[in-house]
Amino acid sequence: MTAHRSDLKRQLLEQARKRTAPRAASPNGSASAAHATATPVAERFTRFDAHPGYQQLAMLRQGAEQLGLKDPFFKVHEGIAGATSVIQGTSCINFASYNYLGYSGDPRVTQAAADALTRYGTSVSASRVVSGERPIHHELEQAIAKAYQADDAVAFVSGHATNVSTLGYLLGPKDLVLHDEYIHNSSLVGAQLSGAKRMSFTHNDPEALDALLSRHRHQFERVIVVIEGLYSMDGDIPDLPRFIELKKRHQVWLMVDEAHSFGVMGATGLGLHEHFAIDPTEVDIWMGTMSKTLSGCGGYIAGNKALVETLRYFAPGFLYSVGMPAQVAAPSIKVLELMQQEPERVENLHTISRYFLQQAKAHGMDTGHSIGAAVVPIIVGSSPLAAHLSHTLLEQYHINVQPILHPAVPEKSARLRFFLAHDHTQAHIDQTLDALATLLAQAQT
Numbered sequence: 329m330t331a332h333r334s335d336l337k338r339q340l341l342e343q344a345r346k347r348t349a350p351r352a353a354s355p356n357g358s359a360s361a362a363h364a365t366a367t368p369v370a371e372r373f374t375r376f377d378a379h380p381g382y383q384q385l386a387m388l389r390q391g392a393e394q395l396g397l398k399d400p401f402f403k404v405h406e407g408i409a410g411a412t413s414v415i416q417g418t419s420c421i422n423f424a425s426y427n428y429l430g431y432s433g434d435p436r437v438t439q440a441a442a443d444a445l446t447r448y449g450t451s452v453s454a455s456r457v458v459s460g461e462r463p464i465h466h467e468l469e470q471a472i473a474k475a476y477q478a479d480d481a482v483a484f485v486s487g488h489a490t491n492v493s494t495l496g497y498l499l500g501p502k503d504l505v506l507h508d509e510y511i512h513n514s515s516l517v518g519a520q521l522s523g524a525k526r527m528s529f530t531h532n533d534p535e536a537l538d539a540l541l542s543r544h545r546h547q548f549e550r551v552i553v554v555i556e557g558l559y560s561m562d563g564d565i566p567d568l569p570r571f572i573e574l575k576k577r578h579q580v581w582l583m584v585d586e587a588h589s590f591g592v593m594g595a596t597g598l599g600l601h602e603h604f605a606i607d608p609t610e611v612d613i614w615m616g617t618m619s620k621t622l623s624g625c626g627g628y629i630a631g632n633k634a635l636v637e638t639l640r641y642f643a644p645g646f647l648y649s650v651g652m653p654a655q656v657a658a659p660s661i662k663v664l665e666l667m668q669q670e671p672e673r674v675e676n677l678h679t680i681s682r683y684f685l686q687q688a689k690a691h692g693m694d695t696g697h698s699i700g701a702a703v704v705p706i707i708v709g710s711s712p713l714a715a716h717l718s719h720t721l722l723e724q725y726h727i728n729v730q731p732i733l734h735p736a737v738p739e740k741s742a743r744l745r746f747f748l749a750h751d752h753t754q755a756h757i758d759q760t761l762d763a764l765a766t767l768l769a770q771a772q773t
């Protein structure tokens with residue numbers, strides 16, 4: 329559209345807006361008096377395209393266009409996304425899915441979903457508290473509780489909503505949420521919703537947490553420490569035994585988000601407690617998601633009876649939201665069963681992840697603090713470079729990896745983030761790292 333035509337369109341829209349602006353009612357019911365005195369509102373507060381979010385998006389798109397890059401987000405995977413995936417009609421090596429053990433797309437898991445679908449239909453239509461409860465919900469929660477040797481577990485329809493609702497409900501204005509500085513957005517939003525005071529401590533630094541607890545614990549009633557089992561930006565893990573020691577000493581709750589560590593950490597994928605060989609009941613709240621290894625959708629909280637019952641009856645994202653559809657619950661139950669029968673998948677994931685890390689280091693690439701367990705970043709230090717590498721790897725080499733750009737990380741930490749799966753091969757990795765090394769060398773010249 330030419331500048332002249334777009335000006336004309338704007339004028340026409342403005343005239344139409346003035347003609348159709350609703351009249352505010354005056355206290356005595358006369359609309360016209362209120363209309364005459366209504367204070368004009370700046371247009372930027374009435375238009376979605378003036379919203380800061382939209383403006384930021386427009387700026388990013390303009391930048392990408394100038395660099396000749398496609399939008400790296402919302403890529404369409406045309407089939408099952410695992411170690412490989414079809415994108416733009418072409419089979420690619422895929423490092424952008426959380427299908428760590430390859431169970432999403434496994435025929436046995438798909439069959440479990442199909443059976444549940446046939447038996448229960450596509451939706452449970454209501455909150456489980458009223459008429460959404462099905463036997464399959466109980467089965468799933470019992471299987472999750474067993475994985476944590478916990479009294480019970482409760483399943484929410486979204487992983488994000490699990491953290492929002494759990495933190496939002498359990499804590500209040502007299503309480504404190506202390507979290508790792510790299511904690512996921514869902515925990516931040518939950519903490520904000522709760523109205524509790526919120527403080528962050530340096531990433532994976534129990535000593536920084538200890539100092540904050542020593543200074544502030546006594547000023548609050550309930551205090552909760554929130555950490556993750558495997559940080560998905562960096563691929564590193566917390567020193568869980570040390571966090572447990574601190575939580576006991578300062579008499580606070582410890583919550584561990586296992587979105588990425590369940591299925592990945594430990595010899596059979598049972599998560600961080602298995603990795604450290606600690607009694608899982610030492611952690612007050614285990615949280616995780618069904619969307620990753622468990623090949624479904626939703627989130628869970630596992631813990632003691634009082635915690636789980638309280639959430640089941642009062643957490644708003646559970647109480648006021650629909651129950652999980654049966655065909656979404658069934659795959660996760662099946663995966664929990666298969667994981668116990670097939671520990672070799674976890675072992676393969678560990679082996680291939682370590683191989684990726686070693687080879688990346690051998691190429692002189694910066695892998696940050698990754699321990700080489702399913703998540704390995706390659707830090708390239710510039711958002712345009714990360715976007716360029718992701719774009720070129722896909723277009724020229726059919727390798728799919730997401731760039732992580734500022735402001736998701738500081739500009740100097742912009743990166744490519746590789747998610748490994750149990751069925752990635754050494755050939756996939758050699759091919760990928762050779763291509764990346766070539767592109768990095770070209771970028772330096």
Ligand SMILES: Cc1ncc(COP(=O)(O)O)c(C=O)c1O
Pocket residue numbers: 486487488489491512514556560585587588617618619620625626627
């Ligand atoms: C650490 C963490 N917690 C919670 C979530 C939210 O889970 P979901 O995407 O299943 O809603 C994610 C999502 O990736 C996550 O990485």
